[in-house]
Amino acid sequence: AADLAEAVRSGDAGRVRDQFLSNHTQVRLLVERDRLLHVACGFGHLEVVRELLQHGVPPNLAAPNSGRRPLHEAVSAGFEPVVRELLPWIEKQQQQQQQPQADGGINAVDNRGRSAVHAACEQGELACLNLLAAAGASLNLPDSGGVTPAHLAAGRDHPELLKRLRKRCGPAAGNALMSARDGKGLTPAHWAAASGATRALHALASELKAPVDLPDRQGNQPAHLAARHDRLNCLRLLADRGVALDLPGRAGKLPMHFAAQFGNLQCLHWLLEQGADPNAQDAEGNTPGHWTNLSGQAECFACWLRHGGDSELANLMGENCAQAARRAGHPVLMATVVKQPTDNAAKSPSCPLCVEKDRKWKWEQAHQSAPVLRAMGASARRVYTDPLGDYRANLNRRSQDSRGLRSAGAQAPPLKPRLR
Incomplete structure (x- = not known):
């Protein structure tokens, strides 16, 4: 053996x-x-x-x-x-x-x-x-959890397989497969957004014309899962496709709430920079600031405060951010952000993205020319002339004169040598 x-x-x-x-x-x-x-x-x-x-x-x-x-x-x-x-x-x-389908044949599972x-x-x-x-294999056969081959191709970022599945299944069956739901109500777009499969998500939204804003059984859209799993590229792609990022999902949470709860700083910062309401409340009255305090996400809390978050706003339980932090066991960490804001992370937590943004702004302001210098520069540009402009004009005029003299049978005068 x-x-x-x-x-x-x-x-x-x-x-x-x-x-x-x-x-x-x-x-x-x-x-x-x-x-x-x-x-x-x-x-x-x-x-x-x-x-x-x-x-x-x-x-x-x-x-x-x-x-x-x-x-x-x-x-x-x-x-x-x-x-x-x-x-x-x-x-x-x-x-x-005798029973051809006894072992499943090519579709055996x-x-x-x-x-x-x-x-x-x-x-x-x-x-x-x-x-x-x-x-002759079945291309839309779900597994025991309702997962189809399209879900797996989307989750593993294989857009070429998604296109082939739709082409092989035909228009009607292919469109149904691209929007099929698994046991949790997730579509292939949910799988792609949750795993960061930007190529597959782009193919679903553009070429395959699949819906990318359908909610699952809990009410979450692909944008909510992208924020939940820190998939900033997928969030940007969905926003470019016109998907609204302020629609409530499970328990009334916005994508911003998910990003704050799970400490996904890049997604939270980007959503706030795009104009999301920092004091938006979910079904329980929690703002993103409440969720950062409940989960101990100090950098996200600092970012939220820098974008106009109100730490005194109460939820349905009557708790503000500090009280929520105390209940969750994070009072000291959050208090340092509120009472002693600083760019020094050794002294107090801060949002590195906000710090970098401020640093760039300060550098641009410090290196920007004064108004008088800008005016002088504009005037200099207006009166600037090409050093060789007179020579070129003289050369063109002589060429025109020589052509006129040759047509009359005369000889043109010699050009002056160019000064060095």
Whole structure:
């Protein structure tokens, strides 16, 4: 058994053939028990795969723990020749069975309910997806959690697979797949925004015409998930596509509340710079300042204060920011921001983005020319003349005169030499 497993892993088809010739029945049982066909497909040993299939090893045998088939392993690893070799054997096995759909065939799923198409979209294997689609695999089959191949392709930032899925499914089914919901009500746009897959999100919003503002079961749009997971590029992309960033999600929270709660400073700073209301309240009356105090996000709290946040505004429980910080166990940290604001992070927490913005503004003000100098510069630009302008004008005039004299039969006077 050890020698057979080593031969399969090393890709030695000759040794595998010799093992079958010595004791065919026992070797086949060992191959099925140890799932050596899975191993050969995962390593991409095409000749070994052929030997095993020709000696009667089932091509669609499920692994005991994961339920994955040899096709899953070959597709996940991106071995297109192995996938091409397996597909006819799987089809042949289906035709020989009395119940063709007993093992699922090409659409066989693992213990999570995911087929080989899911594996191709998750790993970004476009060539394998084309082979599966040409063989008749289902491209919109959800797994046990309602996750379709489009969700996996969007979450892993594979826009080319999203386009191929839509093209293969057709206009109607393709559009439905691009807006399909999983068990939590998440669309492919939610998956892309949460994982920071900007290329996939751009493809969904532009070429694929998929909706990027649908709420999930909790009421959160892709913009809320982008702010929750600190995906600033996705937030900017959604804003460029015209998605409103001030719509309430779960519990009335705006994307700004999620960014403040989870300490995503870049998203919070950008949203405030774009003109978001710093004192907007959710369904419980909490402002972004309340959430920064409840979660102990000092830098976000400092950024919120710099953009006009009101720390005395009370929520529905009657708590202001300081009281919320005291209840959550962060009173000292937040008090240093309110009472002793400073740009020195060693003394008091501060927003580095706000500090950098102020530093640039001060530098520009310090290096800006005085009004008198600006006026003098404008006057100098108005009266400035080209040093060679007179010479060029003289040269052009002489050329015109010489052409006129030549037409009259006279000789033009010589030009004055250029002064050095």
